[in-house]
Amino acid sequence: MAHVQIRNVSKIYADGTPAVTGLDLDIAAGEFLCVLGPSGCGKSSTLRMLAGLEEVSTGQILVDGDDVVGRPARERDIAMVFENYALYPHLDVFANIAMPLVARRRPKAEIRDRVGRIAGTMGITEHLAKRPGKLSGGQRQRVSLARAMIRRPKMFLMDEPLGHLEEYMRIELRREIRALHEAAGGTTFYITHDQEEAAAVSDRIAVMSSGELQQLGTMKELIERPANRFVAEFVGEPPISIFEELRATGTEVSIGDWRLPLPPGSRKARPASAGVRPAHFRIAGSDMPGLSAEARLVQPMGESAAVLCDTPAGDATVIVPMAAVPREGDRFRLVAAPEHVHFFAASGRAIRSGED
């Protein structure tokens, strides 16, 4: 278990690609941190710098206060799960899982004991004598998780460990990963691009874009207080409805025919766009104040449905319980509580009440 501090870390590859820029990230000892972000935003680069597989261009990585930059991977006391498993194909499952212990010259009896125990936990005991080539994808990833979990390292690094698996397998394994994290008491750095998975396993989520940290917080904070328009749009399913054309008059702002009080923080930065999450919209009668809308498309999602609407301010999506779903062509108004309407400055930064 270790306290990990990433301080102003940048990574520029030999070909000049800036993969990570001025990243600051503080991971508490024992924390499960998820990294979320679009493809190519620098998630793997960050993880590989933590692992020591990639050099840090500038900045520091402190593990329990020690700067580990420049230290080879094998001296960093870490375990890693690769997206594509990276098992030793010439060794059987037992030897694969035992590798980190064999490398540290643990006694034979201890190795047998610990491999047996972790194999039992991961449900792969009957495969111990097989080579990885004889296993299914899910079994292979279990082997690679077992290999990572056999020790209690300072840090677990996982790069989309469940990315290649079936949905039901992902849900099962992510529960086990979380349980193993708690049992091992490790600090975990976990990359995924599945938001639901991130919410399910993590304590906090770091959202990255173009090599920079956008926001760090719980899923609830990312949903309710997005730091900028990127986070608002990237996090949340179905995506937030964004309204680009705002008219500000005195102390009020209108989104189409919907008039709202200007957020207090907007005295300096004028709001350039606004967003409301589909779950925060409600449907009200046409005589109520709100955004007039006409249902265009109803997409059932189990117990509720996402209704795509035409409004004078552009497209908007609202989530409605199945029992109250409007018909396509129905007219109504969309309303939302003022704290659920997010305003963004032209730079994309969120304008918050209480901030100036």
Next chain:
Amino acid sequence: MASMDTSTARLAPKAARAPGSLGTGDILRYALASIFVGFCLFPLYMVLSTSLKAEADIFAFPPAWSFRPIWDNFNDALFVFGGTGVMPFLLNSVIVTAASTAAAVGLGAMVAYGLTRFRIRGGSHLFFFILSTRFAPPVAFVVPLYLMVRQTGLMDTHLALILIYTSMNLSLVVWIIRGFFEAIPVEIEEAAEIDGYSRLQIFFKVALPLVKPGLITTAILSAIMSWNEFLIATVMTQNKAATLPVYLGGFSGSMGLEWGPYMAVGAIAVLPIMIFTLVLQKHLVRGLTFGAVR
């Protein structure tokens, strides 16, 4: 298995014929292949059959297809012929071939690994330069090599041939094994690094086992080259370290060629390398890295 047979039968009407019966096209193809194989193997047949023939049978024309095999020629070749027999030359060949093959494959694997895994300035050009050492015909190097061997006092020693053969084979070994190393997903080695292995341990415990087919292939090719090399051997060795090809070459130079023992020595020269190749070939497994990564 059974289901696969029926499906291929359905897809390919030709395969639906009763097993064992051949179409005209098949017969023609097999006939052509047989002629070609016969053409290639005939010299080997002549060597082996002549080595077992008595003098009268050897010169019979048309050649005697059936004859009473005798072992006299082998007896001559092994124990009598030329006073010393073939044994010392056979031993020299084994020593030189084994040592130069082991050295070429061992060094070559290390060079190839280094060049594929570490960023080296001009690394990709290095591969080209390494292979370019084989562009010139070996005869072009004979005189400089001869001078070097003489200056270093290595004339007529095993070491001279071992060093020269190793350097001749090295380029081929590096070139071939490099492809095998490049086929190893780099994540496997990164996993080993994280698991706590040093670079040298990764090389021996992870990388080398995964390029075993490459090691075997290059070992076979190197051994065949060293075993059969004549030009360098005949210049650098006279008797103490002379190899089988040198000994064989001596026959045609002498007056009145003794065909029987000559062919017996030829047969003796073919067998060891053939057995070596057949044994190693068994270990040429494909798909060693299967299952490592998704």
